[in-house]
Amino acid sequence: MAHPLDALDLALLEALRDHPRAGDLELSRLLSVARATVQSRLARLTEAGVVRGWSPQVSLEAAGFGVAAYVSLEIAQGALDSVREELLAIPGVVEAFVTTGTSDVLCRVAAASHAGLQDVLLDLNRSGSVVRSTSVMVLSTLIEPRVLPLLATTAAERSPRAPAYRSPT
Structure with a gap:
């Protein structure tokens, strides 16, 4: 079953992409939302299978498989x-x-x-x-694997579900 994303979900995924080692507290600060909101959103995204893991991105080329x-x-x-x-x-x-x-x-x-x-x-x-x-x-990579631009096409249409959401300034 698909899990529709809203603007806060997308902002959280972007923050995770930009700050992959950030903890819940840091993410809540970056997004200007409560820590519990970040935790519940991450749990919901993980349970729905939208977020599938926390493993590092590995460059095959840098690892010698170019x-x-x-x-x-x-x-x-x-x-x-x-x-x-x-x-x-x-x-x-x-x-x-x-x-x-x-x-x-x-x-x-x-x-x-x-x-x-x-x-x-x-x-x-x-x-x-x-x-x-x-x-x-x-011969070369023109565009690295990415999903956020696609997710943004529908997330922008939805309002955030959490009332504690404040747009980052």
Whole structure:
């Protein structure tokens, strides 16, 4: 079930993005709301699955895995579960999505070198369930992963639920 966000939810998510190590008290100061409001909003966003974790953002490139590609896979009919298990066994597959269109699965892969990328591609093609693969090399990142601009398109339409909300000045 979707959890509609309001302006305070969005402001809280922006504060967390900008100050990821801030505690509830610091966030309440930044947003000019009561600490209990921050705590209840965070609990609600976490319970609804909007906030899914508190792990650090890791740069694969900075960690030595600067070669990346997207690989589309056409798979055998009914083989999605086995392909998932095979993809999980390949460390270079960092994300995978079930898709529509000419391919069935889109993978984001990373490696430390072109030779390492070739190894990942060969591992993908060893699957008896993969009928065909097509890869596209990533040259550079134009836009980093982001969600707040999209969330802001609907949050701006809602008024905050907490009466203690005061717009930060």
